[in-house]
Structure formats: structure tokens, C-alpha cells
Amino acid sequence: MAPSLLFNPAKLPPSEALxxxxxxxxxxxxxxxxxxxxxxxxxxxxxxxxxxxTGDDEAAAKCMDQLEARFGPDNExxxxxxxxLSEAQAENNGELEAVLKQYDAILEGNSTNLPITKRRIxxxxxMGRVSDAATALVQLxxxxxxxxxxxxxxxxxxxTQGMYSQAIYALEEALLLSPNAWNIHARLGxxxxxxxxxxxxxxxxxxxxxxxxxxxxARSIELCDDYLRGYYxxxxxxxxxxxxxxxxxxxxxxxxxxxxxxxxxxxxxxLATAKLSEIVRHSTLKDRGWRGYDExxxxxxxxxxxxxxxER
Amino acid sequence: MxxxxxxxxxxxxxxxxxxxxxxxxxxxxxxFRAAATSTLTSSTPVASSLPVDxxxxxxxxxxxIVLGLVLGTRPLRPIQWRVWAxxxxxxxxxxxxxxxxxxxxxxxxxxxxxLESRPSFVxxxxxxxxxxxxxxxxxxxxxxx
Numbered sequence: 001m002a003p004s005l006l007f008n009p010a011k012l013p014p015s016e017a018l019x020x021x022x023x024x025x026x027x028x029x030x031x032x033x034x035x036x037x038x039x040x041x042x043x044x045x046x047x048x049x050x051x052x053x054t055g056d057d058e059a060a061a062k063c064m065d066q067l068e069a070r071f072g073p074d075n076e077x078x079x080x081x082x083x084x085l086s087e088a089q090a091e092n093n094g095e096l097e098a099v100l101k102q103y104d105a106i107l108e109g110n111s112t113n114l115p116i117t118k119r120r121i122x123x124x125x126x127m128g129r130v131s132d133a134a135t136a137l138v139q140l141x142x143x144x145x146x147x148x149x150x151x152x153x154x155x156x157x158x159x160t161q162g163m164y165s166q167a168i169y170a171l172e173e174a175l176l177l178s179p180n181a182w183n184i185h186a187r188l189g190x191x192x193x194x195x196x197x198x199x200x201x202x203x204x205x206x207x208x209x210x211x212x213x214x215x216x217x218a219r220s221i222e223l224c225d226d227y228l229r230g231y232y233x234x235x236x237x238x239x240x241x242x243x244x245x246x247x248x249x250x251x252x253x254x255x256x257x258x259x260x261x262x263x264x265x266x267x268x269x270x271l272a273t274a275k276l277s278e279i280v281r282h283s284t285l286k287d288r289g290w291r292g293y294d295e296x297x298x299x300x301x302x303x304x305x306x307x308x309x310x311e312r
Numbered sequence: 313m314x315x316x317x318x319x320x321x322x323x324x325x326x327x328x329x330x331x332x333x334x335x336x337x338x339x340x341x342x343x344f345r346a347a348a349t350s351t352l353t354s355s356t357p358v359a360s361s362l363p364v365d366x367x368x369x370x371x372x373x374x375x376x377i378v379l380g381l382v383l384g385t386r387p388l389r390p391i392q393w394r395v396w397a398x399x400x401x402x403x404x405x406x407x408x409x410x411x412x413x414x415x416x417x418x419x420x421x422x423x424x425x426x427l428e429s430r431p432s433f434v435x436x437x438x439x440x441x442x443x444x445x446x447x448x449x450x451x452x453x454x455x456x457x
Contacts, residue, residue: 004415008426008431010431010439049431052439054443055444118432125435149430152427153430180393183422183428187428224394224398224401225395225399227401228401289403290402291404292403
């Protein structure tokens with residue numbers, strides 16, 4: 001099924017982004033009709049993003065002109081898109097610095113311009129000035145603390161720097177703002193699991209992270225039936241917990257965190273295995289009603305299952 | 313399965329039409345008789361209520377039509393969060409087809425993906441670079457499409 005221009009193309013694989021960008025001539029030609037439809041401007045924005053990504057600067061510039069003609073160059077969102085365009089076309093660091101100066105100048109005039117603030121942070125990060133980006137992002141969150149997207153970005157920023165506890169904190173804030181987001185629950189579980197695997201200090205903090213990750217994955221499954229990512233994470237965590245318990249029989253009663261008793265963990269493990277194999281089986285056969293999963297995710301689950309089959 | 317519901321609906325429609333026709337005929341007959349009797353004896357007003365069988369037929373026809381329409385509806389949308397979310401993950405777009413076979417307008421997938429793709433913070437330069445790489449490596453087989 002062809003991807004729709006109504007959604008942001010950032011997550012699409014390159015082939016589908018290319019398909020989107022190839023629709024550019026058709027969409028741009030249809031634009032001469034005077035009546036506006038509901039989806040028209042969302043289509044333009046996403047087309048612009050897809051064209052920029054695929055390097056079709058000409059079509060992107062046309063989209064930009066249309067948007068600017070409709071909303072005026074002073075619209076904050078249009079300003080951010082314009083900035084994006086010049087970022088994409090900048091060829092060396094000097095030009096990027098110029099774009100950055102431009103952002104600073106805009107923010108000088110109106111420091112509450114959120115889209116531009118976000119572009120500036122993204123540009124700083126893209127240029128490798130991660131600590132500047134983090135400072136700017138924290139400032140942004142100081143005056144706009146209900147922005148779940150910004151919290152999530154901050155978490156990702158810390159995560160790439162290996163600062164797991166800060167990343168976890170930021171994700172928890174994002175979860176406070178959108179408590180039903182099952183993918184963010186799973187993401188938090190993943191970050192906690194990674195924190196547990198890298199914290200070499202052993203014992204305390206590692207166990208705590210694992211217990212937390214177990215809870216997060218369980219919550220993501222509670223919010224979403226047959227959630228492949230959630231079950232995958234659950235399987236990872238339970239496998240690891242069971243292995244460690246076999247190794248160090250009793251070190252779990254610290255009182256500060258509560259790990260469920262081994263029997264519960266075993267049952268969770270069995271549940272995750274059963275569910276994963278069910279999902280893998282159905283999606284490999286391409287059964288009706290099971291075709292929504294990402295093929296790569298299914299392949300990863302299959303690998304995990306076969307690994308565990310060998311270990312047993 | 314749609315032919316069953318369609319047959320039932322059509323059958324109910326026929327029954328209803330038949331009931332209407334019967335009622336109309338009955339009314340015509342009554343008025344004719346009233347006219348005939350009034351010329352003879354002007355004092356006996358005729359009780360002109362519908363016969364029971366026509367009333368029953370009308371009610372039965374309505375029920376049959378309702379049954380046919382209910383059987384013919386598409387499965388209802390889930391109203392529990394986890395079921396709905398699970399449907400998005402498990403079936404993707406296919407689970408949200410409208411009557412015309414196209415994806416419904418208000419389908420948007422997981423509404424929280426923006427927290428992971430973060431469109432306001434998009435790193436367009438890296439995306440461009442990755443896309444150029446992908447093209448260079450043969451475009452995954454679909455580049456020439």
C-alpha cells in the first residue's frame with residue numbers, strides 16, 4: 001500500500017519516502033485550483049519534507065513558495081520550514097553557522113517562537129554541539145514543560161551520550177504527559193534494560209533497572225494487545241532475570257525495590273515466549289489480520305526465539 | 313456473508329410492501345362497504361380497525377429488515393484502549409478499511425509515534441545523507457520504480 005502524504009514521512013523507509021517525493025509533480029500541478037481542501041497544507045508540508053530528504057530541492061522550493069504564499073513569511077511554522085530548507089541546502093559549516101545566526105536573530109526578536117527554537121536545537125545537535133543543544137533544550141523545557149516531544153528529544157540526546165539515568169528521567173516526564181503511549185512505555189523499558197546491561201557496578205542498581213524495565217514492558221503490553229515490541233522486551237528481561245537468579249540465589253531482598261518472585265517471572269517468561277511465537281508464526285504465514293508488524297521486528301523476534309531454543 | 317444479510321433485508325422489504333398493500337386494500341374495501349351500507353341503513357357506523365394479521369405482518373417485516381441490516385454492518389470499532397491499540401499494531405492499515413475498501417480517513421496509526429520520530433527536531437542533513445547512501449547502494453531494488 002502506498003504511503004499517505006497526510007502523515008509525517010520521517011519514519012518511513014527510504015523507498016517509501018522516494019515514492020512520496022515522486023508524487024511531487026502531480027500534487028504541485030493540482031495546486032492551481034483555487035479551493036482549499038482540509039488536507040492540502042498537511043500534504044504540502046509532508047511533501048516538502050519528503051522532497052528535501054530525497055534531495056529534490058526544486059520541488060521542495062515550490063512547496064515552500066506555496067506555503068509561504070498562503071500563510072505569509074511571518075508564520076512561525078513557515079519560518080521553521082524555511083530554516084529547514086536552508087539547513088538542507090547548506091554545503092559547509094560556514095553556511096550552517098549563518099543559518100544558526102539567522103535563528104538566533106529571529107529568537108532575539110521573539111524568544112517564544114517554539115518551532116524556531118526547536119530547529120535551532122536540532123541544528124546544534126546535527127552540527128555535533130551536543131552539550132549546547134542539551135542546554136538549549138533544557139531552557140526550552142523550562143518555559144514549556146508540557147511539551148512531550150521535547151522531553152522525548154532530551155531523553156534521546158542523553159541516551160546517545162550514555163547518560164542513562166537522565167534519559168530515563170526525561171522519558172518519565174514524557175510519559176507523565178502522555179500516559180497512554182504504549183510505545184514510550186516500551187522505549188523506557190528498553191532504555192532501562194540497556195542501563196542495566198551497561199551498569200557494571202553489579203547488584204543494586206542493575207537489579208533495580210531490570211525490575212523497572214520489567215514493569216514498563218508489562219505496562220506497554222497492558223496498553224496494547226499483542227504488542228511485539230513489548231513482548232520482545234519482556235522476554236529479554238525475564239530471560240536475564242532468571243539467569244541471574246540461577247547465578248546468585250538470594251540477593252534480591254534489599255527492600256528498596258521489589259522484584260516479583262521467581263514464579264511470577266517464570267510465568268511472564270512463558271507468556272512472552274508463547275505470544276512471540278504466536279506472532280512470529282502468524283506473520284510468517286501472512287495470516288489475515290496479522291500483517292501490520294514490521295518485517296524486521298518479526299525477524300528479530302524469530303532470532304530471539306531460536307537463540308533461546310538453543311540455550312535451553 | 314453479505315448475501316445472507318441482503319437476502320434477509322430484501323425479504324423483509326417484500327413483507328412490508330405486502331403488509332402495506334393489504335392495509336390499503338382493506339381500507340378501500342371498508343370505505344366501499346361503508347358507502348354501500350350508508351345508503352341502506354344510515355345508522356350503523358362500521359368499526360374499521362385493521363385485521364390482526366396485517367398488524368403482525370408489519371411488525372414482523374420491520375424486525376426482519378432490522379435483522380438484515382444489523383447482520384450486514386461491518387464489525388464495530390473496538391472501544392477498549394488495549395484492543396484498539398493491539399489492532400493497530402497487529403493489522404496496521406488493513407484493519408481500518410472503510411466500506412469502499414480504502415483506509416478510513418481518520419486512521420492515523422499509533423498516535424504516539426511522533427514522540428519517537430519527533431518531526432520538529434528532524435535532522436534533515438542526516439536524512440539526506442542516509443538517503444544518498446541508500447541510492448548509492450542500489451536503492452534496495454526498488455530505486456528504479
